[in-house]
Amino acid sequence: MSIKKALYAATAMSLFAAGGAIADGHAKELTIAIVNNGHMINMQKVAEAYTEETGVKLNWVSLEEGVLREQVTSDTATGGGQYDVINIGMQEAPIWGAAGWIEALEFGAEYDADDILPAIRAGLSHEGTMYAAPFYGESSMVMYRKDLTDAAGVTIADNDSWDNVKAAAAAMHNPDAGVYGACLRGKPGWGDNMAFVTTMVNSFGGAWFDADFKPTINSDEWKAAINFYVDLLGNYGPPGSEGNSFNEILALYNEGKCGMWIDATIAASFLEVDGVAYAQSPNAGNPVGANWLWAWAMAVPTGTDNTDEAKAFIEWATSKEYVQAVGNHPDFGWAKVPTGQRSSTYALPEFQAVAGFAAAEMAAIESAAPEATDLKPYVGVQFAAIPEFPEVGSAVAQEIAAALSGAKSVDEALAASQAAAESIMTEAGY
Structure with missing residues (x-):
């Protein structure tokens, strides 16, 4: 028209x-x-x-x-x-x-x-x-430097395990040369760090709420996911990761400073380094919800x-x-x-x-699963489609960023997150 x-x-x-x-x-x-x-x-x-x-x-x-x-x-x-x-x-x-x-x-x-x-x-x-x-x-996917994985003798597969992804990050990590094994969102916000963190929690079998919409942030699945996240970025991420979201990491990646980046598929349109390869998002046993929509x-x-x-x-x-x-x-x-x-x-x-990324992008979008499941009672992958979620997600985002920066332990951050989420949801009438 x-x-x-x-x-x-x-x-x-x-x-x-x-x-x-x-x-x-x-x-x-x-x-x-x-x-x-x-x-x-x-x-x-x-x-x-x-x-x-x-x-x-x-x-x-x-x-x-x-x-x-x-x-x-x-x-x-x-x-x-x-x-x-x-x-x-x-x-x-x-x-x-x-x-x-x-x-x-x-x-x-x-x-x-x-x-x-x-x-x-x-x-x-x-x-x-x-x-x-x-x-x-x-959706979201892994964008990695194949030249670096090849040089390190490691591979990243579609829907790989988080343990293998961590091993690849460790193999590529060379801070003396200005290369960090994994660049991931850490900046607090329900659509910033929690977009990535929620998919990681999903992949560990966790969810934001149970069938009665009671927060489950103190669950074993959340603890395992956040400990893994903090460890991965703490050991193989760039310094100051708690301040990085999409635009900050895009700049780092285009400066050649990231071995891998797990983030929005749309980022592939703006990558300017050579040798980028793509893989579907990793998981810790549960691929449903490991990539957002x-x-x-x-x-x-x-x-x-x-x-x-x-x-x-x-x-x-x-x-x-x-x-x-x-x-x-x-x-x-x-x-x-x-x-x-x-x-x-x-x-x-x-x-x-x-568009060398097109097939991987479409596969990620088509495999995303926003529908309610046995694990989660809400619509949405990296968010819950309820009016209260932005407030809940924002409160938890601050706590996860505090754990990432070292200001709080993971257990302290998750306890505070659970308390904040319970207060918000109770006040909302759940």
Whole structure:
């Protein structure tokens, strides 16, 4: 669809109503809150064409992940109207949609909503209605330097054991040469360190809550997982790991300082070192939930006065046309297109020619298991899709970071985590 077609398809009459900026020749403005990840930053340049064609000025507010979540949640929950378009994910979209905080999204036939990967679309919907459109989707996987594993005489297999992964990290670890065996998230936040930590806990057979939604953070599975995590990063990770999340580790990896990185599949689009190989996430006996499922998506808060224009922008920014725009952009190209959102992207010959990570990425997304199971009563892999989770996850994140830094023992951190989670869940009525 053309940019103008997307814009005017969003109920033309309202565009000419009160303050009708398009009608009287004064361009509308949209304020867009985005996470400061690579694909979002690139969008600002690609979207210059949108402004040129529609006259809609785009004001970008680019924020670090934790800050974005805090500000967007506060503004959206109160109907503040500060933002017209917001970045949210699978934890928020169905909950906020059900609460009436964000608008339902329905686009024309050319948008081809059926092309969106089923797991991604389902995670952004409530009762079959999509409330956020995926800008990109992801799972998690191992990204490792095959030149270093080959030199060390070790291998990393799909769904390898954590013990083998630790052995590989030890073999590659050479801090005198500026190389650390394993780079993993440590920065506190429910979507920062706890995204990775939760998948590790899952792989050890643990969960956030039992069938009655009572916290289980003091379980043997949590203790085994967190002790392993602290030991792995403490011995074979870079110093100051408690301050590292996605962007920090991406920079380290591209400087040649990481032997392996277990994180979002989307990172593969931005790796600039040679010899990177990929493997499905490791586990300690339970592969279900060892790799996460997420989408950074775009939604329209009900507090905006520019609903139609905001929906039109999202329709364009999450379309097949946008993927083509990035692929053909002189500053980016096909290796930089957003992935994990549309099946059609993976069929493009131009993308296949440059995306050596595509098969591993798709395998990870397709194997992610967000459904409730016997081990967990909630939807979500690296999060629980309940309103209370961000508060619980944030409290626990601080404690895990304290254990990683050495400020607390693992037992102390988990005891404090359990107490905080019990207090939050009890107050919420569980």
